[in-house]
Structure formats: C-alpha cells, structure tokens
Amino acid sequence: MKATSNQKSTLPFSRFLSTTRRALGLYRTINSARHLLSPLIANTPAMREYCFAIRYGVFAEELNLEPLNDCKLEFNNSDHYSTHCLMLLNSSNGYCGTVRLVSPVTDTQLLPIEESCLHAISDMEYHPNNFRREDICEVSRLAIPSEFRARNVDKYEGAALGNIKNQSTLKKASRAFPLIAVCLYLAAAAIAINSGRKHVYVMIEPALAIKMSAVGLTFIKIGNVVDYHSKRAPFYIHADDAIKSIRFPFKLLFNSYLAKLR
DSSP: OOOOHHHHHHHHHHHHHHHHHHHHHHHHHHHHHHHHEEEEEOOSHHHHHHHHHHHIIIIIIISOOSOOOTTOOOOOGGGGGEEEEEEEETTTTEEEEEEEEEOOOSTTOOOHHHHHOGGGBOOGGGOGGGSOGGGEEEEEEEEOOGGGSSSOOTTOOOBTTTTBOOHHHHHHHGGGGGGHHHHHHHHHHHHHHHTTOOEEEEEEOHHHHHHHHHHTOOOEEOBOOEESSSEEEEEEEEHHHHHHHOOTTHHHHHHHHHHHTO
C-alpha cells in the first residue's frame, strides 16, 4: 500500500520531532550532570585515599582483578606521578567515581601501557617513544562503584566510602549515573589539556571507544586487542583534536571542567 501525499509530507516532520525529542532528552541529562556531578582534583592525602579505596572496591573486591589486602586500598607505582580525580555527587558529600592521569617526567617513569601492554602497539607512528616524556600521558584506573553504574537505586545499601546516606538525594541524582564514566573521561581530558600534555593514551574496550566517539572523543586504535583486565586495545588521541571535536552539549561539560580543574 502506497503512502498518500499527506502521509509523505508528515514523515520528515515526524523524524524531525523524534530527533528533537532525543536531542532535548540528551541536553536535559547532560544539564542534570552539570548540576549533580562535580570533578575534583584529589590534591590531599585523604582525597587520594578515597581514590585508592574506590579502586580497591571495584578492581579487587568486585572484579577480582587485583589481590585483596588488609589496608583495602589499590595503588601502584604509577600513582606517584599521576593526577587523581574524584567525581563528587553534589549535595551528598559522596564520591561516585575516580580516574587518574598518569603523567611521566623522567625516562624511568613509564605509562601503564608501556609497563604492561607495549607489545599491543602496532602503529609505530603513535608509539610513546616518539614523543617527549613531558608531552605524553595516559588515562587510567577509571573506577565507578557498582551502585552508581545503574539507574535503579531501589537496592542501594549506602556508599560508605562517600557517606551518601540520603536515599531521596540518591534517587534524584540517579538520572546522571549513565554519564559518570563520560564525565570522568572529560575530566581526564581537561586535566591533560590544562597540564600541557598533548599525546593521550588509554587502554579500553573497542566498544567503549565507539561510544566515546559519539561524545566527540574520537580515539585512534593503534594496536591489537589483548587480554588486559578484559579484552582491550591501545588507543590514542591528540589533545588538540579532543578540544576541537567534543560535541555539543558535551562541550558544555568539558568547558566547565577546563575552568574547574586548573
């Protein structure tokens, strides 16, 4: 059955409405994230301990990727030359995620990708050795506790690490939970740019790299998928390209992070 002329004329408008609704929904979600989530540089020993405790809960207790220990903190040598970031759930005094930017200065300070996955890099154009140590960095150890990785918070038992105890506050904030990982990556990118680091590396799952390209962070795959805390591959992005390519409305978040994370 063929569509009538009236039906044909309404089809483009229907698509326009659908696209507009999706765009408005995304804008509202990102605007919520702007008000509900705040990245903070962990510039005190106590804040860095929160980072290590979140990582321990995710990588050791939940995912069994790191060994258990009595201090219940997960850290390694790269942390000594890293900038650590915490994501604060506003009005709750609680942290819902962490990420670090590993920023070597000397030849003996290696990126995690150099320590564990250098063999995975096959595109020699982007090999870390091609650049000055003070120009390279790696986004690493992104960790989000399980209670913040889902929208449904009915089974929430409390985040002892962040002292988030108000259930109604948590439910209101849950609309931003799907964007916590994106916000952490944008925060890491802002820290890299503010510190003058041009060449940014990350070991992530290829599917995540595709999702980040929707934000505008278009990573270049520079090697093979290897078994490193799941199936991951080495990726690269130049800081200047990140500044140019991050899309609206994510650009609103990114610009605010550039100002906040100096």
